[in-house]
Amino acid sequence: xxxxxxxxxxxxxxxxxxxxxxxxxxxxxxxxxxxxxxxxxxxxxxxxxxx
Numbered sequence: 566x567x568x569x570x571x572x573x574x575x576x577x578x579x580x581x582x583x584x585x586x587x588x589x590x591x592x593x594x595x596x597x598x599x600x601x602x603x604x605x606x607x608x609x610x611x612x613x614x615x616x
Contacts, residue, residue, distance in 0.1 A: 575610050 575588035586592040588610045598605050 577608065 576584055577586040577588075577592075578584055584593065585596050586608075591597075
C-alpha cells in the first residue's frame with residue numbers, strides 16, 4: 566500500500582504493526598480461517614454519512 570494512502574485507508578494491524586487486513590481487500594493469508602478454526606471475527610466498516 567503506497568505510503569500516502571495509509572493515513573486515509575482503514576487497516577487492521579497486529580501488535581507488531583504488521584498489516585493483517587486492508588479494508589475492501591482480502592485478509593492476509595496468515596489470518597484467514599481454516600478447517601480447524603474455532604473462532605472467527607466479523608468486522609464491518611461503514612462510511613460515515615456526510616451532509
